[in-house]
Amino acid sequence: MQVAKRYKGLAILWEHRFYGASLPFPINKNTTADQWQFLTTEQALEDVVYFADKFTLPSTIHSQVSSGNLSSVSLHPSVTPWVWLGGSYPGIRGALIRIRNPSTIFAVWASSAPVEAQVDMASYYKAAERSLTRNCSADWVAVTKFVDDTLMNGSEEEQISLKQRLLQARAAGPTNPGATVSNQTASSASNVEAAGVLMDPLSFYQYYGFEASLLPFCNVLETKNNTAAPLEAGLAATFGIEVALEAFLKGIAEIDYDSISGNADDPVTDMSWMWQYCSEYGFYQRGDPENPLSIETSFQSLELFQQECNSTFPEGLPLSPQVQHVDKYGGWNMTPSNVLFTNGECEPSASVVLLKV
Template sequence: MPIDHFGNTSGTYPNRYWVNATYYEPGGPVFLFDSGEQNAEPLVPYYLQEYHGLSATMRLAKRYKGIAVLWEHRYYGDSQPFPVNENTTAAQWQFLTTEQALEDVVYFANRFAHPSAPPALLHPSRTPWIWLGGSYPGVRGALLRVRNPEVIYATWASSAPVHAQVDMASYYEAAERSLTRNCSADWAAVTRYVDETLGGGDESEVVEMKYRLLYAERSGPGGNTTGAQGLTMEQAANMSDVDAASILMDPLSFYQYYGFQASVLPFCNILETQNYTQAPVEGGLATTYGIEVAFDAFLAGLAETDYDSIPGNPDDPVQDRSWMWQYCSEYGFYQRGDPTNPLSIETAFRSLELFQQQCDAAFPEGLPVSPQVENINKYGGWEMNPSNVFWTNGEFDPWRTMGLASIEPNSPFRNSTVAVPACNTPAPAPSFFGLLHAGMVHVSDLRVLLTPDANHTEFRTVGFYSPVAQAPFYAGLGLFELALDEWLPCFGR
């Protein structure tokens, strides 16, 4: 793959992809599943081999006698033009842009060949290329339908935040909407209490609060305080305000993948029952008994749920650094706290200024002053309406807020329709063709887990997409198949 598709920089690098041609018959489509901002290799068994379940990519390949491709994005996994680490230079980062990565797909599609197909038959001028992707890969598929409709004929964009925006306070606002009202009220009240104390309390109050937060975070279920032994006031005093206040958000660490019921409800139950010693009250503890009671119960919830003890390590330093460059340079998505929102469950210490400082510290050279969101939104953002695109979202997905199904105050409030549009014809504006999965969160429909799998029994080893329910997969797959039945016969006209 050329490192630079548009300039005068020469050089190439190896870009990984995998192929499953089990069901292919000449004339069948190419189904490309994009792995996006991660190492693609762990996805191979789930999306190309249907390990312990089914994938939309392979179900479609079987039905339409197509060939399936799993694509790895530049600067992730082993598809690295340059080594990605703290020493990667601005001159090297400059080639990690949305436009370069989209052009990678165009370059690949125009040159792809496989022993199962006659020469040149798989070219997008002769065979429809169908894109599947969730989250950022869903964005890419939508942009390609606007940018290169002659290459990508149709797209399933799941949980795609196509509207780039620096301020994404809406991320945790979406999570708050899913909470029970008493848990939401207490979470917001405790957050304000901690923010106000750390920001305006005297030194002894600040240190004591930091100590209590750290002590709860290091403690474990059943009153186990082994992990907190040895904690000193000096250690607490040395902790920054933002790190201390961010402990309140520990129960939200896995919300994006599992949603309220699986990842946050256990915490809320402990909070609202004061560790199962009292019956919950409808208005919440802070309103009924006072903020100190609510704060004590919150600390008990942090200790008893103990997310930190869950085995496994989800962090990938290449993935984390490459995606940070992308959002710092183009996408924004700064998930800040909003002190003006009375329902905020995120500390206000996580400000826009803090996010920008973190970006500038990680990349001292090469970044624009602020993320260049216009590089993305020039394709339409919330207003985009490309043809042959199927959009799906989870009701409580934090990334829905930046997608076409957004209900944020500054969004256009578009509605989805399940009526399949005619081929190469957008859905009637302002509607869009798609589904909203009730109660679901992020990318809940591109595969389904049918057999228990060790990689899905622990939060930290689940990988990028979490199939928390079976219905979204079958609903999404069925409607997209109806759409392809309508669209594929039009290919080439």
């Protein structure tokens, strides 16, 4: 809005089909494959072209505009430049539409736009790891490896005990420190569910970055809940994995994630975006057991992501996301004119954004 005011422009806030109130069909578990087929990148891009070509200024707004010469004719893209601003997925669409329909959108500011659609996005949490303090990273890596190894190779007793500790840490919190998880509940929990607890502190990283989302957790971890001075080498290297694990679980329990500001997830938005990444974009943020600095459990696999897609949408999906529908515009090799690409220093999607043209 500040850019529009500065240059005396007309700002239009775009609502994507299948999101918000722009629902051609009710979105729920009963939405059919025949209905989901209308949620594609091409359809979304064509919506913009159609809108821009047919747009006329509503009379209620026209009367409020100070420029007396503003008319519906003068706002057509053939006369007045239309400039697209978008971040993340909207940034992708901006870059694509400059290639697809350059006569409709004159210029684009694409921020953190992952233009290279790919199924395997194991690199996603590498940015989060790089943003960590080195002692926090070392302990997180060590704890993740220990949990993965135990759940894969430990005895049944060791696995159940570890699952119980992990799930209790998640169930606990500043207002419920004595939460318990039964042995039966722990034994019935899957490895993915239990190991996924280690990723709870990463829930808000994409939205708030290291300082607001990860630093509070790292501080609790490295000071053993504010009872000791942090060590440069970290806890695992100094005292052993059990001390690091206990401190890690304490950090999970002590941080009140519900108190972090932000809008609650919208089930319609979640389902619509899931259809899009399951059908065209991929971006499966799997764990990478080959990465010696991985802070994501290897139980988060490509197969798991695909299973979740197939379970949510039992009909209508391809065997694997059809990333070629997006990458046909060039992906990393695209060279659109009049597009400003900007990216964050510790960008989670750094491996799929365009760093230079």
